[in-house]
Amino acid sequence: MDVVNQLQRQFIDYSASLHREGFLDDQFTQLQKLQDDNSPDFVVEVASLFFEDCEKLINNMARALEQQQGVDFKQVDASVHQLKGSSSSIGAMRVKDVCIAFRSFCEAQNRE
Amino acid sequence: MTMEDKMGGSNREDEALDRFPVGMRVLAVDDDPICLKVLGTLLLKCQYQVTTTNQAISALKMLRENRNRYDLVISDVNMPDMDGFKLLELVGLEMDLPVIMLSAHSDTKLVMKGITHGACDYLLKPVRIEELKNIWQHVVRRKKPDSKDRVNALNQDKASGGIGEAVQTSTSSSDQKFNKKRKDQNEDEEDDGEDNEHENDDPSTQKKPRVVWSVELHRKFVAAVNHLGLDKAVPKKILDLMNVEGLTRENVASHLQKYRLYLKRLSSVATQQANMVAALGGKDPSYLRMGSLDGFGDFRTLTGSGRLSSASLSSYQPSGMFGRLNSSAALNLRGISSGVIQQGHPQTLSNSINGLGKIQPVGLPANQNQNGTLFQGIPTSIELNQLLQNKSANHFGELNPVNNPNVFGVATKFPDARMTVGSSSSSLSTPSGSPLLLQANTQQAQHSGAFGNQSSLDVASLNQESFDMGVHGFSNFVDNGRCHENWQNTVQLSSFPSNSLSTCEAFSHEQLHTNNLQESISWRSSHLNDNPIDLSASMANAVLEDSRGDMQCQISPSNNVIHNIDYAAKQQWGENSSFAGADSLVAGAPYVQHLEAGKLAFNTKLRSNEDILFEQRKPQNEFSQNNFETLDVISSPMIKPEQYNETGMMEGELGYDAFPLGSCI
Numbered sequence: 170m171d172v173v174n175q176l177q178r179q180f181i182d183y184s185a186s187l188h189r190e191g192f193l194d195d196q197f198t199q200l201q202k203l204q205d206d207n208s209p210d211f212v213v214e215v216a217s218l219f220f221e222d223c224e225k226l227i228n229n230m231a232r233a234l235e236q237q238q239g240v241d242f243k244q245v246d247a248s249v250h251q252l253k254g255s256s257s258s259i260g261a262m263r264v265k266d267v268c269i270a271f272r273s274f275c276e277a278q279n280r281e
Numbered sequence: 282m283t284m285e286d287k288m289g290g291s292n293r294e295d296e297a298l299d300r301f302p303v304g305m306r307v308l309a310v311d312d313d314p315i316c317l318k319v320l321g322t323l324l325l326k327c328q329y330q331v332t333t334t335n336q337a338i339s340a341l342k343m344l345r346e347n348r349n350r351y352d353l354v355i356s357d358v359n360m361p362d363m364d365g366f367k368l369l370e371l372v373g374l375e376m377d378l379p380v381i382m383l384s385a386h387s388d389t390k391l392v393m394k395g396i397t398h399g400a401c402d403y404l405l406k407p408v409r410i411e412e413l414k415n416i417w418q419h420v421v422r423r424k425k426p427d428s429k430d431r432v433n434a435l436n437q438d439k440a441s442g443g444i445g446e447a448v449q450t451s452t453s454s455s456d457q458k459f460n461k462k463r464k465d466q467n468e469d470e471e472d473d474g475e476d477n478e479h480e481n482d483d484p485s486t487q488k489k490p491r492v493v494w495s496v497e498l499h500r501k502f503v504a505a506v507n508h509l510g511l512d513k514a515v516p517k518k519i520l521d522l523m524n525v526e527g528l529t530r531e532n533v534a535s536h537l538q539k540y541r542l543y544l545k546r547l548s549s550v551a552t553q554q555a556n557m558v559a560a561l562g563g564k565d566p567s568y569l570r571m572g573s574l575d576g577f578g579d580f581r582t583l584t585g586s587g588r589l590s591s592a593s594l595s596s597y598q599p600s601g602m603f604g605r606l607n608s609s610a611a612l613n614l615r616g617i618s619s620g621v622i623q624q625g626h627p628q629t630l631s632n633s634i635n636g637l638g639k640i641q642p643v644g645l646p647a648n649q650n651q652n653g654t655l656f657q658g659i660p661t662s663i664e665l666n667q668l669l670q671n672k673s674a675n676h677f678g679e680l681n682p683v684n685n686p687n688v689f690g691v692a693t694k695f696p697d698a699r700m701t702v703g704s705s706s707s708s709l710s711t712p713s714g715s716p717l718l719l720q721a722n723t724q725q726a727q728h729s730g731a732f733g734n735q736s737s738l739d740v741a742s743l744n745q746e747s748f749d750m751g752v753h754g755f756s757n758f759v760d761n762g763r764c765h766e767n768w769q770n771t772v773q774l775s776s777f778p779s780n781s782l783s784t785c786e787a788f789s790h791e792q793l794h795t796n797n798l799q800e801s802i803s804w805r806s807s808h809l810n811d812n813p814i815d816l817s818a819s820m821a822n823a824v825l826e827d828s829r830g831d832m833q834c835q836i837s838p839s840n841n842v843i844h845n846i847d848y849a850a851k852q853q854w855g856e857n858s859s860f861a862g863a864d865s866l867v868a869g870a871p872y873v874q875h876l877e878a879g880k881l882a883f884n885t886k887l888r889s890n891e892d893i894l895f896e897q898r899k900p901q902n903e904f905s906q907n908n909f910e911t912l913d914v915i916s917s918p919m920i921k922p923e924q925y926n927e928t929g930m931m932e933g934e935l936g937y938d939a940f941p942l943g944s945c946i
Contacts, residue, residue: 254385258316258406270582
């Protein structure tokens, strides 16, 4: 029991800090609210899905960016857009913001 | 409005509505699995029933399978397999369901694009549960409008927040109507059979009163468009031509847009048919196999046209889109016309389409009255055809001189017996143009150029009881629930075409016993070349089925029938076709008699066919085809769709092409 409580507290603290730091936003809270008896692992599932998807997208982007001859910004842009959508759905605020910045770079066709 | 009809439906709906928005069925489409999952869960939280898919194509398939299963569609904008906007358009056009767009893009231009494509709403990702809590309003709002013309009241402010009360009240009232409307749309049996109402999709979901495009209205619309020429049809002119009060240019514009898309889709089908037609090349002796077709109205697929029609029909069938009145009707017509069309006409495609479209309700009204009605039907069918394309109309006109498209008004008396030819007078009114005009080109041989038999079975959406004409028979034949489903007239037509086509085919091969008209028709079309017997077989089938078809033309007294028909024909068409029909009838009569001997049921059926055949009234309509192909109806033995088994179609008889129905027009 005690351990469980401890873990819970840790979890809460951790979440709070993430929130504070701006990693997560309200959306995540909402997700947490969605979790209930019907779908006990909802958050976990969503989070893992997110990681998977992210990985794929980032790989795509990396590949696209690494191309020597002319980076295909459109593709990068598309990937980033999707990443932005996913991250905002899950509440990963920071990621989303980064994506926005990324997109503006893409539009500027600035490889750096 | 078809309130009565709605009553039944509304009761059911009411219950559902009471719990509304709880239990609303939503289909969510998004390629991003995370978003999809989150969205799905959120929706479940709102107590909706959710179906999710990450493929737009599968979403479409699901929707097409059973459009009643869903109340609302939420779709992402960027998807790999299909553009979100395109999906939006298709859903709106085919199924008339409210669609909500979803995207991480907040670009105004995109939002505007969504709205113009007909989206009910545009949400931004991440989706919030509060927004989802409000989406049910879109569903309700859509169901509300009842009247043909703009409905005001119900579309109250959508203002999300405080609609509360307003929504409540409007909801309750609109719910009723909503339910009814929805039901009507879904059900094939409409009391009136007239309206196949579907709500006009105003891009702006806001308070604009909805215009319900009933069959009548659509018919007018199509007539106006055809009159102007599809290319030149501008909303303003259409509006003027239609001369309907309360209709705005915007309504017409959006409807025109949808119609155009619809035609485009049809044309792709038509191309197939065109091919077929080309293949057929020959003239099909459109015989209206009246006898056998009882209900079917001979589907004289004009040499190739028959095939086309089947092709078109079949293609349509699957789409089942007929939700839209017009479209479905058009489809039917198209299918039929396509089948029927063309031989001689270079326009084949359009012609075929026209042919089909033109499915003039041939319903040979054994009764003179019927004839009259049939003609009416024909015009409607014509209009429907117009839906298909203006060209078709032209085509028909052309056909006349060139080919004598035998328009068999095969009042396909589908098993429903509704209309069958003559009796369908009521059906005629139905927009679908009831009896298909089977335009049998049989005359081709004679008429050099006769279209192929356009046995456009007028399947005229007889959906409704009224449309017994062919269309009904058609639906019956079709065995598709669709037919019956309220595609109100249009549907009927569509289904009919398929049926008729099948029947036609059957005839051509003289075998039409196929139950599925569609099959037979397709078969027919292929065989069109071979058999002069046009789909009359189909007609026969239709006829057979149509017990109801009060086909005056009692085949048994074939002589009588002939007389009737002839008379009717004469009356109807005046100089044209009536003779042709008469000839055919006469020919058919003996034939029929022959058949009759064989079949009991057939007799009655045949009669109807004959009647139908005579109906070719085309003269009035542009369908020159009036060649009544012979009432080959007798060929009905051919088509015998399962239902018609009794008639024992005489296949051989189909080959009757001997009777070139005097080109009716």
